[in-house]
Amino acid sequence: MxxxxxxxxxxxxxxxxxxxxxxxxxxxxxxxxxxxxxxGDFGYSYMSEQPVFETVLNAFKNTLKLSVLALAIALVIAIPLGIVSALKHNTIVDDACRFGALLGVSIPNFWQAYLMIIFFSVIIHWLPASGFGHGTDISYMILPAVVLGTGSAAVMMRMIRSSMLDVMGKEYIQTARGKGLSEKIVVIRHALKNALVPVITVVGLSTGFLLNGSVVVETIFGWSGIGNLVVDSILSHDYMMVQGSVLFVAVIFLLVNFFVDLVYVWANPEIRYDKTS
Structure with a gap:
């Protein structure tokens, strides 16, 4: 101009x-x-003249790939460690798990990201420091997914431990043990499922956070997700893109919370969303 x-x-x-x-x-x-x-018409970008919705949707697809991997990492870490920590209550195993969760909660994402880049990319040259690749190259996804996943895993693990400790003291757990059921069946079929309701809330919030894109992590690793898109749009004063991105993120978070409410019913059949409940 x-x-x-x-x-x-x-x-x-x-x-x-x-x-x-x-x-x-x-x-x-x-x-x-x-x-x-x-x-579904969010207008056109001031910078690229491309439809906002199409651009946001493409960025969300990239964030979705990263979120799925990060959530899988979080659940693989949190569920077994949370259960073990509860079963080994007040032992050195429990102390080690709680200390690891404390580190995960306390370490900022940006600091953990730079530490992993220095070690895995600069020192031992195993993984790329940043970039997007072709969007399907998992080597570019590992570092940001681990950073996001470990932070979420720490919160989930502490909630699973707390919920499992509460459930393991219930009378029906003692009854199941008195009937001669193995400890594995008692933990998985009786304790874990009943401990899931409060855990589902944390998993849902973590999922919403991941799907909405981590601004810091995506920016550091140069991942072309929705968080990075919002930052670039703000810096370039592309207000149409900012508006569309924020609205899209809000809708995604609402949908995730709605899905969490549905999962509650599966986890605890006593919960019903009707007029007689």
Missing amino acids: TSPSGGYDEAAVEAFRIAHGLDQPFYIQYLNWIKGAAV
């Missing part, structure tokens, strides 16, 4: 304002945006 003399071209600026509806009053702009957003 610059003129040959180096200043801005008033005609080009005015044409840009008209094309994007910026010449209209603010309330008209807002109503038009709401009307378009209701049918």
Whole structure:
């Protein structure tokens, strides 16, 4: 939008304002945006002139890949360690698990990310320090997924331990043991399932956090996800992209919480969402 003399071209600026509806009053702009957003039209990017929804959706697909791997890592770490910590209550095993969870909760994501880059990329050259690859190269996903997954695993592990300790003291657990059931069946079929309800809440919140994109982690590792998209859009003053991204993130978080409510019913059949409950 610059003129040959180096200043801005008033005609080009005015044409840009008209094309994007910026010449209209603010309330008209807002109503038009709401009307378009209701049918999936978030407008066009100021920078790339591409549809906002299409750009956000592509970024979300990349974040989804990273989130699935990070959540899998979190669950693989949290569930067994949480159960073991509860079963070995007040032993050195329990202390070690709690200390590991404390480290996971306390270490900031950005610091852990740089430590892993220095060790795995700079020192031993096992994994790429950053980048996106082709979006399917798992080597680019491992470091950011581990950073995201270990942080979530620490929170999940502490909740699983606490919930399991509460359930293991219930009378029906003692009854199951008195009937001669093996400890494995008692833990998995009776204790774990009944301990899941509070854990599901934490898993749901962690899933929503991962799907909405970790701004810090995606920026450090150069991952082309929705978190990185929001940062780039803010820095380039691409307000249409920022608005569309924030609305998309809010809808995803609502859907995740709705799904968590449905999972509650599966985990605990006594929970019912009807008028008689």
